[in-house]
Amino acid sequence: MPVAVDWARQARWPFGAVLVDAGSGAVVAGSCNTTDNTGDPTAHAEVNLLRKATDAGLDLPSHVVVTTAEPCAMCAGALLWAKVRGVAYGTSVAKLISYGISQIDVSFTAIAQRSRLTGHPVVACNVRPDLTDPLYRRLIGETGDAP
Numbered sequence: 001m002p003v004a005v006d007w008a009r010q011a012r013w014p015f016g017a018v019l020v021d022a023g024s025g026a027v028v029a030g031s032c033n034t035t036d037n038t039g040d041p042t043a044h045a046e047v048n049l050l051r052k053a054t055d056a057g058l059d060l061p062s063h064v065v066v067t068t069a070e071p072c073a074m075c076a077g078a079l080l081w082a083k084v085r086g087v088a089y090g091t092s093v094a095k096l097i098s099y100g101i102s103q104i105d106v107s108f109t110a111i112a113q114r115s116r117l118t119g120h121p122v123v124a125c126n127v128r129p130d131l132t133d134p135l136y137r138r139l140i141g142e143t144g145d146a147p
């Protein structure tokens with residue numbers, strides 16, 4: 001999670017994610033939200049990470065995604081389609097909303113439960129919120145939707 005937080009700190013909207021080899025535990029790729037610099041509304045940290053990983057030829061089902069915040073509905077779908085081994089996230093969607101950060105109010109777990117795809121990822125929630133919550137608390141009072 002500390003590496004994902006480092007990625008998040010590089011972004012206007014502080015969302016970061018890393019890909020971890022499920023066997024070795026090594027961080028093999030990282031990304032952050034680039035919606036502001038690219039104008040691409042799908043350029044969330046998790047989607048950017050999946051694109052980077054597939055460009056590098058990495059085998060997604062043998063990796064875990066560690067992300068600073070609970071994946072949104074779009075990213076949740078992408079992660080399920082990617083069939084990653086696991087997803088670990090810090091700050092929940094509910095907490096982001098409680099901070100006043102606009103989000104689609106549905107949990108990753110709720111989306112995963114509706115999936116009829118094979119290979120559901122193992123999910124770990126509320127991972128190191130001491131590192132991730134401060135990323136979002138600093139956004140309180142800013143206007144607009146967090147992409």
Ligand SMILES: [Zn+2]
Nearest residue numbers: 044072074075
């Ligand atoms: Zn997302």
